[in-house]
Amino acid sequence: MSDKLPQPAGLPIFLLDGHEIPFQPGQTVMQAALEAGFYIPHLCFHEEFKPHGSCKVCTVKVNGRTVASCTTAAAADLDVESETSELRDLRKTLVQFLFTEGNHFCPSCEQSGNCKLQAVAYELDVLSAHFNPIFPDRPLDASHPDVLLDFNRCILCELCIRASSEVDGKDVFALAGRGITKHLIVNAESGRLADTKLAVNDKAMSVCPVGVIQRKRRGFAVPIGQRTYDQKPISEVTISRLQGHPIGHAEDQEGDGR
Amino acid sequence: MPEVFSAILVQHEHNPTRLVQILRDVMAAVGELTPKNITAIALGLGLPRARVEGVACFYSFFETEPRGRYRVLFSDSATDRMAGSVQLRQRLLDAFDLKLGEVSRDNLVSIGTTSCTGLCDQGPALLVNGRAIARLTPARIGALSSLIRGGSPVEDWPENLFAIDVHIRRADLLLATPYLPGDLLQAALARGPQGCIDAVRQANLRGRGGAGFTTGQKWQACRDAPGEAHYVVCNADEGEPGTFKDRVLLSDYADQVFEGMTVAGYAIGARQGYLYLRGEYAFLQDHLQAMLQRRRRDHLLGSGILGVDGWDFDIQIHWGAGAYICGEESALIESMEGKRGIPRNRPPYPVTCGYLNQPTVVNNVETLVAAGFIVGQGPEWFGSRGTPRSAGTRLHSVAGDVERPGVYEYPWGVTVRQVLEDAGARLERTQAVQVGGPSGTLLGPSEFGRRIAFEDVPSAGAFMVFDDSRDMVEVIDNFAHFFAHESCGFCTPCRVGTTLIAQMTHHLVQGKGTRRDLKDLSKVALVMKAASHCGLGNTAGNPILQGLQKFRPAFDGKLASTEVLPSFDLDEALAAAREATGREDEDAHFFGEYCAEAANPASALAAHTSRAAPTALSARKSEVP
Numbered sequence: 031m032s033d034k035l036p037q038p039a040g041l042p043i044f045l046l047d048g049h050e051i052p053f054q055p056g057q058t059v060m061q062a063a064l065e066a067g068f069y070i071p072h073l074c075f076h077e078e079f080k081p082h083g084s085c086k087v088c089t090v091k092v093n094g095r096t097v098a099s100c101t102t103a104a105a106a107d108l109d110v111e112s113e114t115s116e117l118r119d120l121r122k123t124l125v126q127f128l129f130t131e132g133n134h135f136c137p138s139c140e141q142s143g144n145c146k147l148q149a150v151a152y153e154l155d156v157l158s159a160h161f162n163p164i165f166p167d168r169p170l171d172a173s174h175p176d177v178l179l180d181f182n183r184c185i186l187c188e189l190c191i192r193a194s195s196e197v198d199g200k201d202v203f204a205l206a207g208r209g210i211t212k213h214l215i216v217n218a219e220s221g222r223l224a225d226t227k228l229a230v231n232d233k234a235m236s237v238c239p240v241g242v243i244q245r246k247r248r249g250f251a252v253p254i255g256q257r258t259y260d261q262k263p264i265s266e267v268t269i270s271r272l273q274g275h276p277i278g279h280a281e282d283q284e285g286d287g288r
Numbered sequence: 289m290p291e292v293f294s295a296i297l298v299q300h301e302h303n304p305t306r307l308v309q310i311l312r313d314v315m316a317a318v319g320e321l322t323p324k325n326i327t328a329i330a331l332g333l334g335l336p337r338a339r340v341e342g343v344a345c346f347y348s349f350f351e352t353e354p355r356g357r358y359r360v361l362f363s364d365s366a367t368d369r370m371a372g373s374v375q376l377r378q379r380l381l382d383a384f385d386l387k388l389g390e391v392s393r394d395n396l397v398s399i400g401t402t403s404c405t406g407l408c409d410q411g412p413a414l415l416v417n418g419r420a421i422a423r424l425t426p427a428r429i430g431a432l433s434s435l436i437r438g439g440s441p442v443e444d445w446p447e448n449l450f451a452i453d454v455h456i457r458r459a460d461l462l463l464a465t466p467y468l469p470g471d472l473l474q475a476a477l478a479r480g481p482q483g484c485i486d487a488v489r490q491a492n493l494r495g496r497g498g499a500g501f502t503t504g505q506k507w508q509a510c511r512d513a514p515g516e517a518h519y520v521v522c523n524a525d526e527g528e529p530g531t532f533k534d535r536v537l538l539s540d541y542a543d544q545v546f547e548g549m550t551v552a553g554y555a556i557g558a559r560q561g562y563l564y565l566r567g568e569y570a571f572l573q574d575h576l577q578a579m580l581q582r583r584r585r586d587h588l589l590g591s592g593i594l595g596v597d598g599w600d601f602d603i604q605i606h607w608g609a610g611a612y613i614c615g616e617e618s619a620l621i622e623s624m625e626g627k628r629g630i631p632r633n634r635p636p637y638p639v640t641c642g643y644l645n646q647p648t649v650v651n652n653v654e655t656l657v658a659a660g661f662i663v664g665q666g667p668e669w670f671g672s673r674g675t676p677r678s679a680g681t682r683l684h685s686v687a688g689d690v691e692r693p694g695v696y697e698y699p700w701g702v703t704v705r706q707v708l709e710d711a712g713a714r715l716e717r718t719q720a721v722q723v724g725g726p727s728g729t730l731l732g733p734s735e736f737g738r739r740i741a742f743e744d745v746p747s748a749g750a751f752m753v754f755d756d757s758r759d760m761v762e763v764i765d766n767f768a769h770f771f772a773h774e775s776c777g778f779c780t781p782c783r784v785g786t787t788l789i790a791q792m793t794h795h796l797v798q799g800k801g802t803r804r805d806l807k808d809l810s811k812v813a814l815v816m817k818a819a820s821h822c823g824l825g826n827t828a829g830n831p832i833l834q835g836l837q838k839f840r841p842a843f844d845g846k847l848a849s850t851e852v853l854p855s856f857d858l859d860e861a862l863a864a865a866r867e868a869t870g871r872e873d874e875d876a877h878f879f880g881e882y883c884a885e886a887a888n889p890a891s892a893l894a895a896h897t898s899r900a901a902p903t904a905l906s907a908r909k910s911e912v913p
C-alpha cells in the first residue's frame with residue numbers, strides 16, 4: 031500500500047449519487063467511495079482484504095445495472111446510484127435475509143453494539159427479520175481454552191477464513207456444505223477448535239463483523255449502551271475510522287478472480 | 289494411508305487441482321469419505337484438511353455421512369414426478385421399511401432423491417451407486433429390491449436393467465448431415481486457425497448453453513489472449529432439469545463432439561481439451577473412453593493429428609459430482625481446479641483468465657458440434673436455417689405430457705405449437721410449456737404461437753409440457769426446491785432467497801399459503817434477480833414471477849384463506865416439543881377448533897385474547913414436563 035494520499039486533482043472521477051468521486055486505477059467503486067468519505071453499506075468487505083462480493087449488501091446501480099460496489103472496478107464514465115429508496119429496500123431485504131438465516135438474539139449477545147450486522151440493520155431501518163426464521167441447528171464450539179465459537183451468528187462473510195489463510199498462514203477456517211446448509215468449519219479431524227492452531231493474537235480473531243469468534247473471560251467489558259455503534263451510526267464510524275487511509279491502492283486486484 | 293488411497297493419489301500425480309477427481313475415485317473405491325479418509329487425502333495432497341472437507345461437502349455425490357451399501361437416488365425432476373416417481377419411491381421405501389434419506393439398520397440401503405438425471409424422455413429414473421436405471425415401473429422396483437436384498441455388486445446386475453434409450457425424433461443440420469471422422473479436421477486445416485474463427489463468426493453461431501454469446505467472438509478473444517497455454521472445455525454438465533440433448537449427442541454423435549473440440553483447439557491454439565461431464569452420465573464412460581482411444585489410434589487426436597507435425601491436441605474427461613452450479617462456466621473451472629464450484633467474480637472472463645488462469649474457451653456440447661460442422665460445411669450452409677438473429681438449428685429435449693418424448697432438432701424460429709403438435713401433445717388440453725428449463729420461460733396457451741429464437745423465446749434446450757391435469761403450483765414448487773438444493777450458497781440473495789421461496793411454495797402446496805406469502809414470493813424473487821452473483825440466482829425466481837403472472841388462479845386456489853394470515857401453524861410448531869416429550873396424544877396437538885376459527889379474523893382474534901388459546905395453552909403448559 032502506498033502511504034501517499036490520493037491527489038484528487040488529475041485523478042479520473044466517477045459519479046456517486048451525483049457527487050464526483052476521484053479514484054486510483056485498480057480501485058473498486060466501494061474503495062474509492064470510502065476513501066472519498068462516502069459510506070456504502072457493506073458487510074463482507076474489509077479495507078485490508080481483497081473484495082469478495084458475497085453479502086451483496088453493497089449493491090448499487092451502475093449505469094442502470096445492479097452490481098456489487100465492492101467488486102466493481104471504478105471507471106471514468108460510471109454513473110453510480112446508491113442512496114435511492116429502491117436500493118435501500120433491496121439492502122434492507124438482504125439484511126433481513128441474514129437475520130432470517132442465522133440465530134441472532136441480540137439482547138444476549140456479547141457483540142451487541144459492536145456488531146456490524148446489527149449496526150447496518152439500524153442504518154437501514156431494519157426493525158424485524160420479516161421472513162419466517164430458518165432456525166438452523168448450529169452447536170457452539172467451546173473446546174478452545176481461550177476462544178468460543180458461536181456459529182449461530184455467522185453470516186458467512188469469509189473474513190476469518192481470509193485472515194487466517196492470508197495473514198496468519200494457518201487456514202484454521204473453511205466453508206463446507208452448499209446453499210442454505212453452507213457453514214463454517216475448522217481445520218481439525220475432530221471438528222473442534224481446540225485441535226486447530228488458532229491463537230488469541232491471530233488476525234482471524236479480530237475480523238469477524240458479528241459475534242462468532244469470542245475471547246473467553248472477556249464478556250461485557252464495556253456495558254451495552256456505551257459500545258461503538260451505540261454512540262454513532264456505522265456510516266459515521268466507518269468514515270471517520272477510514273479517514274486519511276488509502277484503500278486498495280496499487281494492490282494486486284487480479285488473482286483467481288475472487 | 290490405505291493402499292488404495294496411495295494408488296489413487298499416484299494416479300493423479302498428487303495434484304491438488306485434481307481433488308474433485310480424487311474424491312470421486314475414493315468414493316468409488318471405499319463408498320464414503322469419512323473424517324479419516326479426508327485427513328489422509330489432505331495430507332497426501334498437502335492441502336489444509338478443512339479445504340478438502342469443504343470440497344467433499346459441496347458435491348452431492350460425495351458422501352461424508354455413512355450411507356447404505358446400496359445408495360438409491362430417485363431423479364426428482366417435474367417430469368419424473370409426473371411419470372409417477374413419488375409412488376414408485378414410496379414402494380421401494382416400504383419394501384425396506386425406510387423413510388426418505390434414512391439408512392437401513394443393517395446398512396444395506398439408503399434411499400433419497402437427486403436433481404434431474406437427464407432421462408426425462410424415459411422417466412422415472414434413479415441412480416443406484418451412481419448407475420442410472422430408467423423407465424421405472426412397479427415391476428422394475430420389485431426387481432431392484434430383490435437385487436438389493438440379494439447383495440450382489442451393482443456391476444453384476446443384469447445389463448438390460450441399465451439400458452438407456454436414445455429417441456431422436458427430428459433430425460436437421462446437425463443430426464442429419466453425413467460425416468466421416470476426420471472430415472471436419474481436414475476442412476479446418478484447409479481454412480487455417482483464423483479461417484476457422486472467421487467461418488464460425490460469419491455463420492453467426494451463438495452459444496447453445498443458455499447465454500447465447502457469439503461463439504466466433506469468444507474464440508477470437510481467447511486466441512488473442514496471451515497465456516502459457518490455451519484450453520478448450522466442452523461443457524457437458526447438462527444440469528438444467530428437462531435437458532437431455534447433450535446426452536444424446538455424446539452417446540450417438542461423440543465423434544462430432546470430439547471433432548468440434550479439436551477444431552476449436554486448433555482455432556484458438558490449444559493443445560489440451562477437457563470434457564466436463566456430469567456424474568449422472570457415468571454410463572457413457574466406457575463408450576467415450578473407447579471413442580477417444582479410437583480417435584488417438586486414427587491420428588484424429590493426440591500428437592501429429594492427421595499426420596501434421598506439431599498438431600497436438602488431446603482430450604481428457606473431467607467428471608462432475610452432482611452440482612448444477614458447475615454448469616456455470618466459471619464455477620465449472622473452479623471445479624476443474626479441484627475446488628468448490630463457486631462462480632468467480634468477473635471480469636476477468638475465462639477467455640483471458642480461465643482454467644489455471646489461462647485463456648480458456650468454454651462451450652456447450654451442441655455449440656461445438658455446430659462449430660465443427662460450420663468449419664466443414666461453410667457458414668452459408670448453416671445460415672440456410674433459422675432467423676435473422678438466430679442462425680441454424682437448435683436441439684430440443686421434449687418431455688412431459690407428449691406422446692413422443694425425445695430430441696427434436698428444429699431450425700430456430702419454430703413455434704411452440706409446432707413442437708407440441710409434432711411431439712403428440714393434446715393441444716386443447718395443454719396448459720403450459722416450460723421452455724429452457726426452470727431458469728427459462730413459462731408459457732401459457734395464449735403464447736403457443738411464439739417462436740423459439742433469441743429474439744422471442746430463447747431456449748437452453750429443454751421443452752417440458754404440462755397438460756391440464758397438472759397442478760402448476762406443484763410444478764413451480766418442484767422448481768423452487770431444485771434451486772434451493774443447487775444454490776452454491778456464495779451470495780446472500782440466492783442462498784437465503786431460494787430457501788425462503790421453497791418454504792413458501794411448500795406452504796402453498798400444502799394448502800397453507802397466505803396472501804403475505806404471495807407478496808413475499810415476488811419480493812424475494814425480485815431481490816434475487818437484481819442482486820445475485822450469478823445466473824442461477826438471477827433466474828431462480830423466474831418460475832415464481834412468471835407463475836404468479838400467468839397462473840395466478842392456481843396460486844390463489846392454494847391460499848388457506850383469502851381473509852387472514854395464518855402463516856404460523858401452532859400444531860407444527862409444537863412438533864419439536866412432542867418429540868422431546870415422546871407424546872402423540874390428542875392433548876399434545878393443536879387441531880380442530882382453533883385452526884378452523886383462525887380462518888376467520890374476528891374469531892382468531894377472540895381466540896388469542898379470550899377463550900380457546902389461553903386455556904388450551906395453559907392446559908398444555910401444565911402437562912408438558
Ligand SMILES: Cc1cc2nc3c(=O)[nH]c(=O)nc-3n(C[C@H](O)[C@H](O)[C@H](O)COP(=O)(O)O)c2cc1C
Nearest residue numbers: 495496497523525526527615616617651652655823
Ligand atoms: C447455473 C448455470 C448453469 C449452467 N449450466 C450449463 C450447462 O449445464 N451446460 C452449458 O453448456 N452451459 C451451462 N450454463 C452456461 C455456461 O455458463 C456458459 O455460458 C456456456 O457453457 C457457454 O457455452 P456456449 O457459449 O457454447 O453456450 C450454465 C449457466 C448457469 C448460470
Ligand code: SF4
Nearest residue numbers: 184185187188190238
Ligand atoms: S465467523 Fe465471522 S468472520 Fe467468519 S465467516 Fe462467520 S461472520 Fe464471517
Ligand code: SF4
Nearest residue numbers: 776778779782822825
Ligand atoms: S447466485 Fe446462487 S449459485 Fe450463484 S453465486 Fe450466488 S449463491 Fe451461488
Ligand code: FES
Nearest residue numbers: 072083085086100
Ligand atoms: S460488501 Fe460487497 S458484497 Fe459484501
